[in-house]
Amino acid sequence: MDNTRPFDVIVVGGGHAGCEAASASARIGAATALVTMAASNPGTMSCNPAIGGLGKGHLVREIDALGGLMGRAADESGIQFRMLNRRKGAAVRGPRTQADRKLYREAIGRLIDAQSGLLVIEGEVVDLLVEEGTCRGLILADGTHLRAASVVLTTGTFLGGVIHIGDQCYPAGRAGEAASNELAKRLRALGLATGRLKTGTPARLDGRTINWDAVGRQEADPEPVPFSLMTDRIDVPQIACGVTRTTMATHRIIRDNLRRSALFGGHIEGVGPRYCPSIEDKIERFGDRDGHQIFLEPEGLDDDTVYPNGLSTSLPEEVQAELIATIPGLENARILQPGYAIEYDYLDPRGLEETLQSRAMGGLFLAGQINGTTGYEEAAGQGLVAGINAAHRALGRSSQTFGRGDAYLGVMIDDLVTRGVSEPYRLFTSRAEFRLSLRADNADLRLTPLADRLGLIDADRRDRFTKLKTELDQARALLMERNLTPNEANRHGLTLNADGRRRSAYELLSRPTIDLQILSTVWPELRAIDRKAAELVDIEAAYAVYTERQKSDIASLDRDKAISLPEEIDFQTIAGLSTELVEKLKNFKPRSIAEAAKIEGMTPAALGLLIAFTRRHGKKRAA
Numbered sequence: 001m002d003n004t005r006p007f008d009v010i011v012v013g014g015g016h017a018g019c020e021a022a023s024a025s026a027r028i029g030a031a032t033a034l035v036t037m038a039a040s041n042p043g044t045m046s047c048n049p050a051i052g053g054l055g056k057g058h059l060v061r062e063i064d065a066l067g068g069l070m071g072r073a074a075d076e077s078g079i080q081f082r083m084l085n086r087r088k089g090a091a092v093r094g095p096r097t098q099a100d101r102k103l104y105r106e107a108i109g110r111l112i113d114a115q116s117g118l119l120v121i122e123g124e125v126v127d128l129l130v131e132e133g134t135c136r137g138l139i140l141a142d143g144t145h146l147r148a149a150s151v152v153l154t155t156g157t158f159l160g161g162v163i164h165i166g167d168q169c170y171p172a173g174r175a176g177e178a179a180s181n182e183l184a185k186r187l188r189a190l191g192l193a194t195g196r197l198k199t200g201t202p203a204r205l206d207g208r209t210i211n212w213d214a215v216g217r218q219e220a221d222p223e224p225v226p227f228s229l230m231t232d233r234i235d236v237p238q239i240a241c242g243v244t245r246t247t248m249a250t251h252r253i254i255r256d257n258l259r260r261s262a263l264f265g266g267h268i269e270g271v272g273p274r275y276c277p278s279i280e281d282k283i284e285r286f287g288d289r290d291g292h293q294i295f296l297e298p299e300g301l302d303d304d305t306v307y308p309n310g311l312s313t314s315l316p317e318e319v320q321a322e323l324i325a326t327i328p329g330l331e332n333a334r335i336l337q338p339g340y341a342i343e344y345d346y347l348d349p350r351g352l353e354e355t356l357q358s359r360a361m362g363g364l365f366l367a368g369q370i371n372g373t374t375g376y377e378e379a380a381g382q383g384l385v386a387g388i389n390a391a392h393r394a395l396g397r398s399s400q401t402f403g404r405g406d407a408y409l410g411v412m413i414d415d416l417v418t419r420g421v422s423e424p425y426r427l428f429t430s431r432a433e434f435r436l437s438l439r440a441d442n443a444d445l446r447l448t449p450l451a452d453r454l455g456l457i458d459a460d461r462r463d464r465f466t467k468l469k470t471e472l473d474q475a476r477a478l479l480m481e482r483n484l485t486p487n488e489a490n491r492h493g494l495t496l497n498a499d500g501r502r503r504s505a506y507e508l509l510s511r512p513t514i515d516l517q518i519l520s521t522v523w524p525e526l527r528a529i530d531r532k533a534a535e536l537v538d539i540e541a542a543y544a545v546y547t548e549r550q551k552s553d554i555a556s557l558d559r560d561k562a563i564s565l566p567e568e569i570d571f572q573t574i575a576g577l578s579t580e581l582v583e584k585l586k587n588f589k590p591r592s593i594a595e596a597a598k599i600e601g602m603t604p605a606a607l608g609l610l611i612a613f614t615r616r617h618g619k620k621r622a623a
Helices: 016-028 056-065 070-077 101-114 181-189 248-256 279-285 317-324 376-395 408-419 443-454 459-481 486-491 516-522 524-528 531-562 579-588 593-597 604-616
Strands: 009-012 032-036 050-052 078-084 094-099 118-122 125-131 134-140 145-147 150-153 162-165 168-171 194-201 204-206 216-218 241-245 293-300 303-309 335-337 340-347 364-366
Touching: 009 016, 009 134, 009 376, 016 032, 016 101, 016 118, 016 150, 016 376, 050 056, 050 070, 050 376, 056 070, 056 094, 056 376, 056 408, 056 443, 070 078, 070 094, 070 101, 070 376, 078 293, 094 101, 101 293, 125 181, 134 150, 150 376, 181 340, 248 279, 248 317, 317 335, 364 376, 376 408, 443 459, 459 524, 459 531, 516 524, 516 531, 531 593, 593 604
Parallel strands: 009 032, 009 150, 032 118, 150 364
Antiparallel strands: 050 094, 078 094, 125 134, 134 145, 162 168, 162 340, 194 340, 204 303, 204 335, 216 241, 241 293, 293 303
């Protein structure tokens, strides 16, 4: 039967990507449906109970700056806030929180329920409505047809999902929930390029059976730093996590049973994440170590379940019990749910536009693990971008993309659509060439003005951002206006080069040995600067020289992106290109010099040949 309700956008999947996509679409003004197999479970944390981290924390801040949900939900549910890399430069600091699973899910649920223009529909999607090569909607298992101008698929690990524990395997999207097999078959039948990946999770333990006195403790930061601009303070009680290590006895048991692991027993086809390996991987690859660190993370304030981070495994359940008992503090720990590996379908992200719309099928957008990524934050970021562009397509507006110099969102999406994945993709600060400019602290300044223009934020956030921006501008002006000579500085105990040149307080703030507290002894009026603005201007001044240089680099990248390659181009006719590069160019079909530059093995000389060819030939591809 046909559903006559005119949706603009339909989002499939109620995980982190789906919730952000549906919310963004509705905030923009598109009539949006969120279709999920369990209407009570939007925002469920399928694996580790944590948000943020190195690189990932930057993404959460960017999602929040664009009006997204994840930062606010993390602030309402975080039970152990920590700033990673606190002693390093601000560009690589990573905000992270251990979250209460129930509180996080409830927070996301409230935000989804409160969003006008968004309808949650419970059901399983079994097919897409495809007309003349364009996706026009979808079909549910009960026969319901839902039509829309844009469809966003965010299927997570449910697409053809199979759980593996030892030599046992069964279809599932995650423990206790059915896989989406009919939709997986349909996508394969449509000829979209698919592959298999895998991820894993550790056993869940009963915290009441852990000897907490025998393990180390990792405390929360004394002053939690929120993710969201909308959060004044963290009110959720903060807890400590336990820290222990595997032993040589643990390693012996794993080695003795390695072939009983689903991963090493030949049962799994998909490739797993290199940066989040199973304990079997660790012992196989780093067998000379005397132990591997395990973090014991409580899953909630009123939940006795503990997540042993670092102990992901697909060994048989009885082997899991045996090896856990060899770990200090876990000798009598009871397993509530065994660890497992899960294998699932993904679609090659090189088949996507930068908007996350499929190149092969108009109207179909993809976000999250279906694109070969791993992690809540990566999924949420893609969902936000896909939701924006799905809504824009439905409403007849121009697309919105993010460059590598704009945001970590742009870095991630550019990596995916130009390079593809050979393993589950995870974002790190090291992936960003312009990370000194793309800091977590300035995400609001970089992205909230854009969010306002797109209609993604409400009046409360606009007012709060305007206040912050005004205070920062005033602080910057105050520092710029105050200056002194080297002799004057010397009288205040500040040592400068004796060159007679006056330096502003802003310039002085860039020095590692000088901060606002020191400068306020010279100019007491600086003490009146708002605390948040003071933190921002302190970091901004420290990076000012580098960010100015990166602005030039970003402009150069943008100029390259503006050079579009001809629509019809025979790369074999370009003298000087190697046979290998010709094949790669033919396969990838870059649309710009910037895209061609990211092809593995591309050289500056080859790029020069492409630029020269493009300038000599006529019709160019539309940018």
